[in-house]
Amino acid sequence: xxxxxxxxxxxxxxxxxxxxxxxxxxxxxxxxxxxxxxxxxxxxxxxxxxxxxxxxxxxxxxxxxxxxxxxxxxxxxxxxxxxxxxxxxxxxxxxxxxxxxxxxxxxxxxxxxxxxxxxxxxxxxxxxxxxxxxxxxxxxxxxxxxxxxxxxxxxxxxxxxxxxxxxxxxxxxxxxxxxxxxxxxxxxxxxxxxxxxxxxxxxxxxxxxxxxxxxxxxxxxxxxxxxxxxxxxxxxxxxxxxxxxxxxxxxxxxxxxxxxxxxxxxxxxxxx
Numbered sequence: 001x002x003x004x005x006x007x008x009x010x011x012x013x014x015x016x017x018x019x020x021x022x023x024x025x026x027x028x029x030x031x032x033x034x035x036x037x038x039x040x041x042x043x044x045x046x047x048x049x050x051x052x053x054x055x056x057x058x059x060x061x062x063x064x065x066x067x068x069x070x071x072x073x074x075x076x077x078x079x080x081x082x083x084x085x086x087x088x089x090x091x092x093x094x095x096x097x098x099x100x101x102x103x104x105x106x107x108x109x110x111x112x113x114x115x116x117x118x119x120x121x122x123x124x125x126x127x128x129x130x131x132x133x134x135x136x137x138x139x140x141x142x143x144x145x146x147x148x149x150x151x152x153x154x155x156x157x158x159x160x161x162x163x164x165x166x167x168x169x170x171x172x173x174x175x176x177x178x179x180x181x182x183x184x185x186x187x188x189x190x191x192x193x194x195x196x197x198x199x200x201x202x203x204x205x206x207x208x209x210x211x212x213x214x215x216x217x218x219x220x221x222x223x224x225x226x227x228x229x230x231x232x233x234x235x236x237x238x239x240x241x242x243x244x245x246x247x248x249x250x251x252x253x254x255x256x257x258x259x260x261x262x263x264x265x266x267x268x269x270x271x272x
Contacts, residue, residue, distance in 0.1 A: 001136045001151050018131025022124035027052060029120035037116050043106050047099060047113060054098040055091035062090020066233050088125070089218075089241070111204030111256070115197055118207040122190035122214070126183045133179040140176025140224045148174030160226055176224045185217040201257070208253040215245045 005012050027048050034044040063086055064071050103110040132138040139157040142148075150172050151157040158172045192213060193206040219242040227234055 001155055002134045003136060005134075014134035015131040015137070018127050018134070022127040022131075023052065025127060026117075026120045026124035029123065030117045033120065034113065034116045037112070039108070039113065039116070043108050046106060047102050047108060048117075050098045050102050051095040051117075054095040056086075057091075058094020058097075059086040059088065059091030061094070062087040065090075066237065067229055069230070089245075092121075109203065111202075111207070114207035115193070115203060115205070118210045119190045119193045119197075122186045122193065122210060125186040125214075126190075129179045129183040129186070133177065133183075138179050138182075139226060140178035140181075141226055142173045143176050143224075144174070145176070147177065149177045149180075150174045157226075175226075178221055178225045181221055181224070182217070185214060185221070189214045204256050205253060208249045208256075211249045212246055212253065215242050215249070218242060219246075 003014050005014055005017050030048055031044050034048075035041065066087065099113070100110060102108065103113065129138075136151050136155040136157060139149075139151065139160075142161070153172060155172070157175050161173055189210040193210045196206040196209055219239065222234070222238055222242075229238075
């Protein structure tokens, strides 16, 4: 854990540094790859700028929705730029919504652009999870597994353990490195997306496959994390939320590949 980075002439929180780095990598990587894929400069910039702003707005709004009591205690948390208070999927959903609007307005192939962006989104998630790990946020539940991580005394994980067991607060118990789990999962999703793109699968296949894989992982990883949300959100809301996303993306993935497969079969029959 290293929450503050010292750059000699100034200091910056690890979370802020890696969040900014992730945004730069996603934006620059997606833009250059979009140009390589044949998208125009103006269309690419419009999509990426609009979706970038949407990520932060949606992530905060979604977090307010599922953790309203925490914000009600202190309304200044709504506009605070701390390591907490952002929900990844809220940002992703709002970015998709803005992407749909811009693609319809500019006539941009949405599925193809999604496939162009999604590998770099995965890289960005991995970079952000480094910041989370160094900041000590998004930590997991206690574990006796050999790769369990012991955060420093009075770290967020230790404070949480103190609140649950005052008698056992002297020592810090190891916890699941859920930030590292998610980092690895996102990179697996990146390789999967690039593999499907390289295989010239139908537009949308790479992005849908990434979303299905990553949502399934997040669903499982959720039970290893210490989440600050009400029990009803953890027990009912999030599982239902992930299930709906997986089902919708799974349907779109299968439907898209079936349509292309039938078209290809029809062409083969015709040429024969």
